[in-house]
């Protein structure tokens with residue numbers, strides 16, 4: 001059988017972190033755009049996040065989650081902010097068996113960053129700053145791939161205060177279940193995932209779950225737009241006998257942004273919009289409300305489809 005795991009394209013982003021080399025940039029933009037249109041996912045190398053920092057952050061994550069609950073709960077969310085920023089364990093009834101630590105931009109006061117283990121906080125802050133830059137670079141590549149005017153997405157999505165990062169610890173599978181995160185589409189603009197060597201992340205493509213095989217120093221990137229690019233369903237399964245750790249960065253929209261199909265894809269080309277406009281904060285609130293309350297249904301962009 002064909003090894004579908006090898007089909008998700010890997011894009012070397014190094015060319016975007018230096019000036020010149022326009023031909024190579026053009027080719028990489030085309031490959032990245034095509035990967036997003038076909039799979040909604042790609043793998044990124046030379047993405048601007050130093051590999052020693054990623055490895056150090058991953059080791060510190062493992063140490064952090066190994067601490068006593070009492071210590072971890074010192075960084076429980078204090079409230080405020082666009083997402084609960086701090087340490088949380090999924091409730092017993094959740095099918096998702098993980099615990100996680102969420103943070104907003106380092107300068108945002110709603111954060112409750114851990115003092116232990118030493119160096120963890122600094123590594124998280126550093127990695128966040130790199131991820132923001134990688135998000136901007138990726139957004140600008142997508143901008144050009146979609147044929148939008150230069151810097152159009154950058155000017156539209158010009159406020160980074162709702163970006164957030166989530167460090168996760170997935171518990172080992174039991175004899176009867178192995179859900180890490182149930183099948184979902186992300187609700188932000190571009191997601192970057194740094195996973196450890198354990199594996200378990202899978203993406204749905206042509207009706208089949210394709211594993212995203214871990215590769216050291218490689219980021220998994222997942223985009224979300226309306227139909228021009230694909231927002232792919234994905235999930236995490238847990239192996240038996242060992243924990244899995246990952247760090248996800250959610251490049252996002254600020255809550256007061258009006259999200260609606262851009263005129264470049266509607267009025268300017270004489271096509272009707274396929275979605276109604278909505279405020280990003282209303283969408284996020286609706287997603288969270290429906291995820292944590294019965295019937296535990298995921299609200300996606302389809303909710304705003306014009307039928």
Ligand SMILES: O=C(O)CCC(=O)C(=O)O
Nearest residue numbers: 186193195201236246248
């Ligand atoms: O842990 C992972 O590999 C992916 C996590 C994920 O899909 C998410 O947090 O939305």
Ligand SMILES: [Fe+2]
Nearest residue numbers: 184185186234
């Ligand atoms: Fe996700």
